[in-house]
Amino acid sequence: MAFRRRSKSYPFFSQEFLIQNxxxxxxxxxxxxxxxxxxxxxxxxxxxxxQPQYNVTTLSPEGEVTLYHYxxxxxxxxxxxxxxxxxxxxxxxxxxxxxxxxRLHLSKSKNTKFNESGxxxxxHLVSSVWSLYVLVTEGYVLHPSSLWENYPHVHxxxxxxxxxxxxxxxxxxxxxxxxxxxxxxxxxxxxxxxxCLYLLHIAAAYLLNLSRVGVVLLFLQYVSEVGFHIARLFxxxxxxxxxxxxxxxxxxxxTRMTTLTLMxxxxxxxxxxxxxxxxxxETGNFNTVLIRMTVxxxxxxxxxxxxxKFIRFQLRRWREFRHEQAIRKKAGPKxxxxxxxxxxLGHHENGVLKAENGASPRTKKLKSx
Numbered sequence: 153m154a155f156r157r158r159s160k161s162y163p164f165f166s167q168e169f170l171i172q173n174x175x176x177x178x179x180x181x182x183x184x185x186x187x188x189x190x191x192x193x194x195x196x197x198x199x200x201x202x203q204p205q206y207n208v209t210t211l212s213p214e215g216e217v218t219l220y221h222y223x224x225x226x227x228x229x230x231x232x233x234x235x236x237x238x239x240x241x242x243x244x245x246x247x248x249x250x251x252x253x254x255r256l257h258l259s260k261s262k263n264t265k266f267n268e269s270g271x272x273x274x275x276h277l278v279s280s281v282w283s284l285y286v287l288v289t290e291g292y293v294l295h296p297s298s299l300w301e302n303y304p305h306v307h308x309x310x311x312x313x314x315x316x317x318x319x320x321x322x323x324x325x326x327x328x329x330x331x332x333x334x335x336x337x338x339x340x341x342x343x344x345x346x347x348c349l350y351l352l353h354i355a356a357a358y359l360l361n362l363s364r365v366g367v368v369l370l371f372l373q374y375v376s377e378v379g380f381h382i383a384r385l386f387x388x389x390x391x392x393x394x395x396x397x398x399x400x401x402x403x404x405x406x407t408r409m410t411t412l413t414l415m416x417x418x419x420x421x422x423x424x425x426x427x428x429x430x431x432x433x434e435t436g437n438f439n440t441v442l443i444r445m446t447v448x449x450x451x452x453x454x455x456x457x458x459x460x461k462f463i464r465f466q467l468r469r470w471r472e473f474r475h476e477q478a479i480r481k482k483a484g485p486k487x488x489x490x491x492x493x494x495x496x497l498g499h500h501e502n503g504v505l506k507a508e509n510g511a512s513p514r515t516k517k518l519k520s521x
Contacts, residue, residue: 174332175242178235185232200225201232204313219307221436222358226317233321241329244274258388264336266388268343273381275322280374283367286311292364299368299414300422304361306436312367316358319370323350349454360443361436365418369411376400376407404462408455415451419444 162169170177188198205225207218249270253263287293290312308316326347330340357366383396423439431440 171332171334174328175239178238182232182235182239200228202229204229204310204317208307210307217309219309220313221306221308222313229317230321230324233318234325237318237322237325238329241271241325244271248274256389261336262388264333264339266385267333269381269384269388273378273385276374276378276381279319280371280378282315283371283374286315286367287371290364290367292368297422299364300418300426303423303426303428303439304436305363306361308363312363315367316354316363319354320351320358323347323354356447360438360447362419362447365414368414372407372410376403379403401462401466405459408459412452412455415448419447 162172185198185201188194189202204220205228206221206223208221209216209218211217245267249267252270253266256266258266290309292298326343330343335343353369354366357363357369379396379400383393383400386393386396423444426439428437429439431438431443
């Protein structure tokens with residue numbers, strides 16, 4: 153299965169060979185894991201990579217329900233879906249983005265940003281729909297108090313745990329993609345910032361058993377990011393599209409304010425009033441004053457930093473717009489050329505009568521009487 157057209161062959165185990173064929177190599181590893189399910193000796197090991205582990209069956213009014221909690225075996229599952237996301241990344245790049253790039257004829261810098269926004273737009277759109285489905289089916293929308301009630305939320309349903317495992321796998325796969333996609337050095341630091349922030353937030357919500365609050369915050373963040381990357385894609389196709397950035401700006405500020413409000417409501421007030429205060433590793437209880445204050449402080453600092461970057465960007469954009477308007481006013485409308493008065497012999501120039509060919513017309517001799 154070849155994801156990219158081979159324009160040139162490279163030596164085996166070379167850097168260019170690895171970059172060009174990384175999706176095919178990863179696809180081969182996935183096939184080996186799936187083949188392991190076919191044999192009894194390797195089936196138990198292969199299932200660690202494919203299916204979430206640590207399931208517990210409990211009784212409920214609806215009957216037997218299978219719930220999950222986290223453990224070190226989740227790293228094997230994350231690794232498998234880490235491989236899957238690399239393959240899906242290559243599929244989107246080859247069969248969608250590359251075809252669009254050939255038609256747009258973008259510059260190298262714009263091409264890199266177009267590919268970045270295209271990949272993230274697909275992921276954010278799928279994740280926002282998925283997280284919304286989790287919010288509705290788990291009842292978090294109709295019962296907001298369930299976000300902090302009955303903490304710690306150690307046991308998760310399959311869809312919630314699988315959601316977190318795939319989220320961690322995707323953002324981990326974004327790290328080697330910086331190498332595979334040959335991202336410029338100027339762009340690596342910027343992309344590393346948001347990749348690490350996503351990994352920090354998702355891992356903290358998963359490990360601290362704040363999975364319910366985490367799903368809500370991810371939904372808000374992904375919806376905001378979908379708007380930004382769609383506006384960016386439209387801008388690359390036609391630079392006159394600016395109105396969608398204005399809509400995204402409103403959504404960005406709303407997301408920041410909602411995130412801060414929700415965190416203070418759930419962690420600052422909800423968990424602070426809970427009866428089970430204290431640190432207990434066995435039960436997964438991290439409801440202490442120190443941990444709550446640390447979480448709130450980190451969230452406030454990160455949200456404030458994002459707002460500061462956003463305000464600086466908007467101010468710079470406003471100054472550039474004002475500068476362009478000032479240049480246009482100074483240029484002003486071009487004055488129309490004055491039409492020269494012409495008579496039958498020629499035209500007047502500097503008070504002297506000129507002929508049509510540019511020579512002065514001869515004066516008529518007066519007849520002597």
